[in-house]
Amino acid sequence: MTCYVKYASDQLAFGVQREKEEAVEKEKILKTDKKLRVKTFGEYLLAVDVAKKHIGECIVRHLYLGLEKGEVKAVSGLVLHGRRNLCEILAGYKMPTDGKLWAMSTWEVHRHPHKYARNVALCSNRNPLPPWMTVFEALKLLATLRGVPIKHVKHEVENYMNSLDLHEKANTYIGDLQQMERTKVHFAAAVVGAPPILIMDEFTANQKYSVRRAMYFILRQLKKRGHAIITGSSSVEAHLPMTNRLGILLHGLIYDIDNIDVLVERCGNSGFTVVLHLKDEVDVKSMLYRYFDMFVINDMSEVSMLLVLVNVQILDSDLTWMTIFEKLEMLVAENATVYTYIVTAIPIDYIYNWILAHETRHAVKEYEAFSFLRKRFERTPKIKPTQETLNKLIPFEQKYNITQLKELPWSVIFQR
Template sequence: MIEVRDLVKKYGDHVAVDHLSFTAKKGKIYGFLGPNGAGKSTTMNMMTGYLASTSGEVLIDGHDILKEPEKAKKHIGYLPEVPPLYMEMTPYEQLHFAAELRGIARGEREACVVQVMQETGIEEMADRLIRNLSKGYRQRVGLAQALLGDPDILILDEPTAGLDPLQITEIRTLIRRLSSEHTIILSSHILSEVSAVCDEVLIISHGKLVASDTPDNLGHLLTGKETLHLKVKGKIADVEAALKTISGVQQVTAEQEGDLTSVNVQLKGRQSTGGQAKAGKDAQQSGSDAASAESRTPDAAREAIFYRLAEKRLPIYEMESAHASLEKVFLELTEDETEKEAE
């Protein structure tokens, strides 16, 4: 786990990182986004111990990165945008060399190198010169190097930069597979990539954290409301009548498409109810109760819609959420900085 607490970095009068705080937990992939000059790279350098903070602290599995650098860095695997590889070496030689630098015992190095090559799918390239590998395979070698010593935390800077679509898909799949055993923080300028692979997104602007949530929830951030698209088997009048009785529903618009009714349902703004919607048997006990008491959040409203339409014997063929893209949210939250870049 990574804990960033009230982190500040100043260069003279310029504040690059301004009292930044967040926590990254094991088993999740975090996307770290920000315009050029927002403090993203500075923050990543402080998190990995390459740069000292002006104030605040970074804890890596409980170890302060500045006060206990050796203990903290043993838990970190770092992949910079351009992996530090020796072109005249083979992946096998590079990884053995890196394992020695990392302090892995001589008797354990061979097994460790073989394991990370298997994890990253580079066994067949083990004896080729790195200079002859594609960029995608060089990224894999860099990622294998970051995995040496089985660190708890992986910090990946632009891991898919310059890769073709197939290579991007392969690296994305690999990162997803690794996330079950590691905390992963990655930065990327490809917002669709972050949206596809990350469980949570951190957006910084002017060195401050301006948003932190799941990609889906960030999509609702601009309006505070959520719209659902449904296709329901039944007549418009019956579908509208059922949906309009749910307290979490603000507006219903529908049109008939043969035997199906296509419906847009706008939910009311997200509210904190101090608890989560009921599920399972509790929610099934009463469709009416679910529609009233349990529809005060969008998640609960979706559940209430399901049970209400089921109660009225109106089968749901499709239900999907429509929200602003991550790109739109990013541009909205960092508008002044992106305008400066354009100038």
């Protein structure tokens, strides 16, 4: 027997709160002005307090999201945390149990599910085409159903197949395709005769560079034509060619959403990480105080008899990319012991991975109910060392806790 306890969530992140306020305001406009159309409103997709329950447990909770014409937003999160379910809900494949979901500022998913689905296409692990059809014929059928003129259907399908390196699989049955080819077919099925809204989940997974480049080019062209796009992935890197607007999904909730630069500034440590490559040992603090007011030395390691690496976090509030380089160039010019340097900001990937690994603000915790039989017949280990024996063990020196790092200690890489 298992019981689930939900803890009261903390205050919403700034980006989530702003997205919620905008979504609620747009919902009021939709409800008050019945004659409003997408040409004047421009909102292609609107979700207000959308939730999905499965066997009594919420897999998507309190989703507020607005997507305008020609806008691209990204959602990074694990499948375990509900990313795929979120994409399928937004695409109309699954009906939300709570909340409102509109497409084209007109069609609400509960009232007009068919008309809602006509305006949204989904690319995911779901197979949208019959497995007994060939790739070419299936894409032709889909393009025709979406309103592509008959005389242009063949040309459009061939263009997509050539771009995605599918021309050799044109006469292959969809059921006989390998997983990598199926992903390309799913992508083509989403973009051929594309509807106004595209939900793309892990569409570049395991694809070679030329195919990924073609996919991004196709989506950018659709964006220029006014299509609204949501991309989903378990990583952040897959979104960067398309958008700078990122939402992080955690335990079925949007943990935070904003531009990547803002997320880095809000969730990470301030300042710049600088690695100095010194020719000889020197008083690093005295040297740095001549150029910077606030800094923290993260690590100092001796690579060889004459080479020393120093990892420093520069925390001066008035620094920009230009001024940090100007000061470091001055430092190198005025100090003969400094061989070279590297400057980096905290990458969004490390912040994202840290959030997934450690953040439990909205977690749904699981508790096992007390069982008398389990307690009575609990198996004990055959050999259990005494506390005295455990105290004699020599612990390893822990220099870095890799699972808690928000920025990479570059000196570790250099030593390799």
